[in-house]
Amino acid sequence: MHELSIAKEILRIIDNMQAQHDFKTVAGVTILAGALSSVDPHSLQFAFSIASEGTCAEKAVMHLQIEPMQYICRDCDNIMTMARPPQNCEKCQSLRIGIKANSEIEIVSLEFDDDKN
């Protein structure tokens, strides 16, 4: 459900960009979401398709990339990319494992048609 709020904010940022760059339609938007962003790709795509109706981004394709989950060893700072938490550090065997992944959501880039007619 929070995907709708996220989609609306993405559209608000695109709207601001439109004022700066004066484009007519957005062809694509690339989004990068942290592993802990709790973004469900289908929900976000769906929310974006509905919320963008009637805006310059209504035909835009959303390229959504979710970062992989990462863990960090709190003793030797070893970073491990894996879906599930390891029992211990692969390098130093420490049991002090923390979560490294982030929760941010970023609009990486925007593609738009130059035709202003």
Add this chain to the structure above:
Amino acid sequence: MTKIDMKANVYNRNQEMADALRSRFTNAKTYVINIVSSPGSGKTSLIEQMAPRLMPELNLFVIDGDVETQCDAIRLQNAGIPAVQIETHGSCHLDVPMIEKALTGIELANIDLLIIENIGNLICPVGFDLGEHLRVVMASLTEGEDKPMKYPQAYRKAQVCVFNKIDLAEFIPFDMEKFQMAAKRANENIDFFDVSCTKGNGIDQWCSYIKDKVRQHKSIQP
């Protein structure tokens, strides 16, 4: 076709609004806590237990968030606790504009402690800073010890975990060590308070912690 690189964080605007609201709270010397949990962990019960211990000394105000009904605010009002309800009618989390609207006509300078009871949900409310000074994640014995593994972000974004229903420990198996280890994996610095909102265990310690926080907050020069 033109491509522009943006690197625009989607949460930036919410963060800016939350920071502005936090400054407003700080200037008014109102200490604000935001309680996040699954439905049924005991958020309203915790506030009911806190109120009689805090209200002789502090002016308390509660904002209660639910998808539907005024039940919780009415429950608190019936217990003599000043409270307003936000009914989101579908939205799964509270956000800054909802809090600002709920506070319309409320003189913040008259409130020492504002408790925001978020909507029972361990996903959506977690990403939305409400301008609070303290984020509390609540859990309870009946939910099982795997909650911090399933919802690590709820623990990462909180400073304190209030663990409720400890009076049921003799009836329900619960691996406390596993629970705390998973919570620490998400957030190494999280503090725990074990309570029973039906029997009252641990509530005094929790309330002294909050009273200290409010006192410290009052002494900060904005």
